[in-house]
Amino acid sequence: MIERTLVMIKPDGVERNLIGKVISIFEEKGLKVIALKKVRLSKDQAKAFYIVHKERPFYEDLTNYMSSGPIVALVLEGENAIKRVREIMGATDPKEAAEGTIRKLFAIDKEKNTVHGSDSPESAAKEIPFFFSEYELIALS
Template identity: 80%
Template sequence: MERTLVMIKPDGVERNLIGKIINIFEEKGLKVVAIKKLRLTKEQAKAFYIVHKDRPFYESLTDYISSGSVVAIVFEGENAIKKVREIMGATDPKDAEEGTIRKLFGLNKEKNTVHGSDSPESAKKEINFFFSESELIAAE
């Protein structure tokens, strides 16, 4: 079984969408392996999004991610990375397909409610960013 990370961004947490978002993933057959609510510092946000450090949106993205609480979730399932990406929808909510999380809840390209790992390599790195091995409980 494959594991991937989903982060519910500050706009989703502020709007009380945590349960609704988790439910959507669970209804599609994914299982929660670990979950944690926290607030990232600006330095932690920069470390998490280091792959984007040369992009023009890096500063505003890291400001936004560190502006409120986030919820980090590890999901497990068959083709979990691909499945999560499909369930989330396109980065820009106005380009996302109907029924996807970003279409349903996203406010704009930056405040698009959820982040999800885009490859096995990033999933491993991102899971390890938020969770220790002992916090990862195999799906039952």
């Protein structure tokens, strides 16, 4: 099934000039970029994006970090894109990530783990419109 998913290259990835490397890994695995933009989230925007984690102990640190510098938001499309992106990114904790995954290759720690990806079709349906309007999504088919 062809799906769309949101990926963010987090502030640590942008700061370390990993944008092209991260995108090329997804492209080499057959996923297509259908939208892309570089933005800087305000603290309120970061809080709104991560509202599902509001009650979690890491919420403040996460939203502070995600508003600390620019991010790159992109929408990827492909066969089983959500599952494939999660596999390509690797475990949230880079110490637990499989060899060759983005987080194993580039993450600094569990917080500064370089990338975010939608974890379900429901999340993707909420996260994509957070950054992109329908006319910004360039359909491939």
